[in-house]
Amino acid sequence: AQRVTQPEKLLSVFKGAPVELKCNYSYSGSPELFWYVQYSRQRLQLLLRHISRESIKGFTADLNKGETSFHLKKPFAQEEDSAMYYCALAGANNLFFGTGTRLTVIP
Amino acid sequence: NAGVTQTPKFQVLKTGQSMTLQCAQDMNHEYMSWYRQDPGMGLRLIHYSVGAGITDQGEVPNGYNVSRSTTEDFPLRLLSAAPSQTSVYFCASLTANTGELFFGEGSRLTVL
Numbered sequence: 001a002q003r004v005t006q007p008e009k010l011l012s013v014f015k016g017a018p019v020e021l022k023c024n025y026s027y028s029g030s031p032e033l034f035w036y037v038q039y040s041r042q043r044l045q046l047l048l049r050h051i052s053r054e055s056i057k058g059f060t061a062d063l064n065k066g067e068t069s070f071h072l073k074k075p076f077a078q079e080e081d082s083a084m085y086y087c088a089l090a091g092a093n094n095l096f097f098g099t100g101t102r103l104t105v106i107p
Numbered sequence: 108n109a110g111v112t113q114t115p116k117f118q119v120l121k122t123g124q125s126m127t128l129q130c131a132q133d134m135n136h137e138y139m140s141w142y143r144q145d146p147g148m149g150l151r152l153i154h155y156s157v158g159a160g161i162t163d164q165g166e167v168p169n170g171y172n173v174s175r176s177t178t179e180d181f182p183l184r185l186l187s188a189a190p191s192q193t194s195v196y197f198c199a200s201l202t203a204n205t206g207e208l209f210f211g212e213g214s215r216l217t218v219l
Binding site: 034036044045046090093095097099 | 138140142147148149150151152155157163165197199201205206207208210211212213
């Protein structure tokens, strides 16, 4: 069965510190994974997808099939990174979302 | 382009009342879906549609109905609202090119 696990509901880091938001998945096939972000009073939007291998707003995420993980990382957190982050796994006809991690960057 | 438009943004219902959340998209996406967002539960799929005339159940379909008469519109109906349906509801459409979901702004529903 498909499943996405985000073990941290809340994560606080200081500005300038590295940040890592964890995501683990369970999927029998070849996974297609995404990170979505919801800033305060804004709609959910795509941050990045593993296939594109892009770095968006300084964030990167590497798919580790051995550990079934897709952790989101940024070397130096900024205050504007404070938001709700969702990891998502593409299924046959939908996206399965994790429970989300609320990141707070402390000035 | 307006993208995905949801109405209303806020609604308060009494138990047993019915209502429809409207969703429209102007991107000609075939795939549309409804999610509910609850604290500690993340986003859970209620219903989805892969094209006009085709709908299917998601993870939490009970208490909700949908229809897809046109590509643009995908309304979500609550036939008899219950307090357990208090939530924030998101409509989304998906572009097949990149697999990216485009979300509406959300509708906050409170059932008393």
